[in-house]
Amino acid sequence: MTQPLLKSGDRLVLATHNAGKLAEFSALMAEFGITVLSAGELNLPEPEETATTFAGNAAIKALAAAQAANLPALADDSGLCVSALGGAPGIYSARWAGPEKDFNGAMARIEEGIGKDERNAWFVCVLCLAFPDGRTQSFEGRIDGQIVWPPRGANGHGYDPIFEPENETRSFAQMTDEEKNAISHRARAFAAFRKACLD
Template sequence: MELVFATHNRNKFKEIEAMLPDHISLLSLDDIGCTEDIAETADTIDGNAILKAEYVRHRYGYNCFADDTGLEVDALAGAPGVYSARYAGDQKDDKANVAKLLEQLKDKESRKAHFKTVIALNLKNNENLFTGICEGKIIEERRGEKGFGYDPVFVPNGYDRTFAEMEMKEKAEISHRGKAFKALIDYLSK
């Protein structure tokens, strides 16, 4: 089976590709000639995933899935949430986003947070959603060189290391994206 993962993010693509069973061939937006940045104009994580999957299916005709992920921090009333990638501005700068998050949490007691990923699968206009959540906390300074986004400051519950300190395989076992993707794979295997 051939599926398009509606992303230009090579880190995300590699993370998902490593989890795929052999019978699924994964293509990126670059592979199908989609060079545009698909607008994420919904006000929810679910909505953005649906928008991207529908865009690729209708414009390019491929079976497709798209994800959207947000970091939701309790002490910030769920922020950055749907705006996680653009928290510090439209340039989508990971370091600036983390710096803003740490600044916003500077005087907060609770550092409880969770990552939420929603995957929208669009197969011949049959759409399904798969959600994964990983609970954890935001630490006070960056640790680790692996991963991307908020990984250097997020420690999942039950661990003492950040996502950025974990190998990709270990992170995929417990992460929000890994959980949502496992649900997608289970569905595709039926």
């Protein structure tokens, strides 16, 4: 039996300045006795995400936080990929909403771009665990579905109102947090991370 990479009593930096993400991951880690600190709390700078893949950007963020804080760090990079748009917005999902975080405009841009025929889409999340010595390990989660229009539901965030996961008749934004978190791309990435690093 190999030792888990993280164990009870460890401190882990979450490479985010997003309070919602911190709350989500703190709750997930609590049962393992791991204290989660955010890059925001530690006043760590946000590195430029210059990679062309989710895994590359997650690694940039995780390594920067691990080396700045001298602690293990976890970063996620995630986004919506639309088949008819050649996989866009993909790694640029947040940027499509612009500095004002106008996701209504971003969702309309997707709808205008895809027409009526090809509605296939998927959400991807890559989690990267990095250590101060430069070691990294990545875990990917994906959920397939389709784009629906008009937007439906008021829960969730980002593109959730226009994404209906496979085998569902509701958008992510019409589900409770618990229902979404049971099947989401982030939940799937976290399950892989948990199996490799915590259990």
